Amino acid sequence: MSSFNIHNTYDAIAINKPWIEEEEKREVLSVLDEEALTSPAKEGGKRVRDLESLLEDYLKVKHVVAVNSGTAALHAALLSAGIQHGDEVLLPSFTFVATANSVIATGAKPVFVDVKKEDYTIDVQSIKSKISEKTKCIIPVHLYGHPSDMDEISEVARQHSIKVIEDACQSLGSVYKHKQTGTVGCLGCFSFYASKVLTSGEGGAIATEDDILADKLKMIRNHGMVEGYDTRVFGLNLRLPELSAAIAKIQVIKLEKMLYLRRKNADMLTKTILPLADRYKIKLPQERDEKNFNWYLYTIAFESDNERDKIKAKMLSDKIGVTVYYKPPVHRTPYYEKMFSKEGDALSNTDWASDHVLSLPVHPLVTEREIDRMGESLKNALDSF
Ligand SMILES: *Cc1c(COP(=O)(O)O)cnc(C)c1O
16 A cells, blocks of 8 residues: 555545435345335325425425436426427537437437536526527526526527426525525436436436326326336336435435535635636636525636636546536537537637536535645646746
8 A cells, every 4th residue: 555656645535425424324224124116106105205395395385206317307297297308408518418418318409509608507698699580498507506597598598489498407405596406497306326516326206297298207207108018198217216315315315414514515615715816817707695695616717818728637647536527518519519510609608607607516425634635736737837
């Protein structure tokens, strides 16, 4: 185990990491003891129902329907909203590709919209310029846990009779004007993937106030069935296994605590980086009164060109799991580029962000010493260029 490289004396700091304790293990074992690993019932198994009602309480929303991924949540939400071939769906290109793929899965066409440099969420002016006769839906993505401009987006959507489906996969616990993200649009989608704020490895959920949509979603996650082999609408197997629901259920119970620790780490990191920000032209994440972050990621941007990748490499060599979300942006991936090459109009802020942002870890298991280490590593990297 001995090493001459000083960096190896430190543990690597992951960008995100599941926090599993005794309670999660106990709940998983209880599922195994009961031998009820899943349920084909429309209402789902016992842990699925527990998870849904805990999330309904936390989010203050009428219905939560659990599914087996965030991608499944988006796909099911779009299907329940009637999105289909011939429709256009507006969404940012600066997101995880699942947002766009779920649109493709319905047969509809994704239309990419630019983001704002300020917080990397969808730009309402850009939305207005891309609305057509065919536009049926807008998917704002609360990237990094930054709430999108929901009032302005909802107003444009209302004027054009367009539905709003929130991609809240990164924003569980973020609050927009006293409302949880994912409960502002007609449907909100969450992910419980391993890197997310709350995780069961894989998993997801949809939130809605609408009784009819909730009922449809429960059919869609179960091959459109209600009482056995009676498919009434198109659906798939999107059911969340009981083992996963057991983990997610316990994680909801400790969500407030996890979010508190993220905020604490983010505050410490801000204090550490702030003295460098002016001198080195670093843009820090700006939380505002009406937009509270869950601190899923702590994302900074280097205003100078050609700096980000060098800093990233240096910090990685110090075993700090800094990560770029996302390069390339979706519209520049090979599949989407081929598909939309003719339209290639500029998404200039998306391209800028993709070349300048860097996300730092602030998850609940990051320690105060590790925050200091991150500050030092960043400072050393900046000083060396
Ligand atoms: C994680 C994520 C998804 C997809 O969730 P999965 O659970 O991985 O399917 C969708 N959109 C965004 C913005 C995400 O971060």
